[in-house]
Amino acid sequence: MSQATELLSIVAEDIKHVEEKMRSGISDQYTDLQSVVDYLVGAGGKRLRPALTLMAANFYPVDKEKSYALAASVELLHTATLVHDDLIDNSLFRRGMPTLNVSWTPGATILTGDFLFARSAQLTAQTNNVRIVNTFSETLMIIVGGELNQLFNDGHGNVPSEEQYHHRIYAKTASLFAAGAETGGVLCNAPETEVRALRDYGYYLGMAFQVIDDILDFKGDEDHIGKPVANDLRQGIATLPVMLFNKKEPNHPTILKAVRREKVSDEEILAVVDKIRGSGCVEASMEEARRFAQQAQAALENLPDNPYRQSMHGIADYTVTRDI
């Protein structure tokens, strides 16, 4: 049993119900849509987001069916954004499996994403809790707003400030981690201070998670199958290792060209990646991820100790050591 599987084992049975909910709710007449949803659900990853949501929802006695609906809505919201992102970025693989847009028309891919958004909203409504619905619609606005902001700022041509970077990875990742953990607490009627602690945990864990993801982009890790090393930088997106390197050695011509969305050769990218790797900036980024993970663990102190809290503590450790 891998470390991740062990940490998530406390909700492993629940996750089966969640996946069932993710596949359900499609009218019998739509057999093609059913098979594509089955494919997307089958291609899922570790289910970290719904697992955290379930853990948060189990701090107090909870309506199990509602907790499955909530966790499924989190993962379907995530899946819907990935379906649209892969189309927009023309990505060919996701977790080692071909993306929808490879074999499908853009139209069918757009509509499948839309369908998943709708189904996610419907599952959220099944919690019968307007606060939860509100949190999710706001989160989706933050996620999409962040992506639009990135598109609109195409070619503005600067390495982002720390604040801009934090906002970007909050929108991209931490916002949904935070929403999942928070709404789990809301669903089981946790006291408000604990709901806040759960949200903080999700936020900091999500920040750590995304920093690690950005670091992995510099490792050419197999998690990023189908993507070349420094894929973000090739697309003009400067992440933490680049930002830290830019402080040490400002105005490196390759980085400037990249963030200005000018053409950069493979050789130039590989050369600057080597320089960044040798600069200690990847390690310094790891330090930042570890700090976020520690802040996530600190937030847990405000929650009653139980096996769920212990798993969440372990997940924070795992997040900053995974695959590295």
Place this chain on the structure above:
Amino acid sequence: MSQATELLSIVAEDIKHVEEKMRSGISDQYTDLQSVVDYLVGAGGKRLRPALTLMAANFYPVDKEKSYALAASVELLHTATLVHDDLIDNSLFRRGMPTLNVSWTPGATILTGDFLFARSAQLTAQTNNVRIVNTFSETLMIIVGGELNQLFNDGHGNVPSEEQYHHRIYAKTASLFAAGAETGGVLCNAPETEVRALRDYGYYLGMAFQVIDDILDFKGDEDHIGKPVANDLRQGIATLPVMLFNKKEPNHPTILKAVRREKVSDEEILAVVDKIRGSGCVEASMEEARRFAQQAQAALENLPDNPYRQSMHGIADYTVTRDI
């Protein structure tokens, strides 16, 4: 004052608040997103959907702010689906103005639609009513499911049955009309029989509206600026006039080619359009639209008589006479 303006005048002041809500809720930092939302709101049509929602919401004393949020969520949901549809169909104009996809990348267009879905969900949640949220998420599933069904059935190659056609125009149009009128009634705490009557009204009005839209496609009406006559048939979609014609004269080679998504020349289309126009099938389709409008008016009988009901009665008449 046009007939439409007069019929909608009873909610004209409210609609201004609705448009304000449609434009609001965007973070100050997203100036580009704000201008595109302003453009989309400014390019709006007669606001029939939010107007009906407001009328339904005013049968009993209602929280005005919530009624604006509800009506805005209806119109933004509609707008979001149009943004994605225009991209999928490569449409260049909508209501005489260039579509978003003409000047924008597909990515920005997809994300703008997603943002509008999220904002619509947020406004729905502002009603603080889970039943309303649920109705809208289900309606979005029906709308998108209908579009996907149409895409998947590409090339199945049959003229649809009446049942298939009814399901298609329900998904495309009547479902949102029905949802808007129903949730208006829910918001003002109308008795359940009246909520049902409002839903029925919306449903039948939406059915009439879409049949007329399909008829206008045969008129080369200026409402369809930028679209050639029989645009649906050119795309392989057989609507009511074609279906009725197909009963009279089965297996017309141009119609068969069109629904099989085979290449059809402009001459062939114009020739079959002439035949359909001369066959009485457009008039027979008008009869069907009028029957739907009468059913909408019959549903109103189950509601208390008031100026809103009178307007709704007039709108049903107007719908089947507009621009014809």
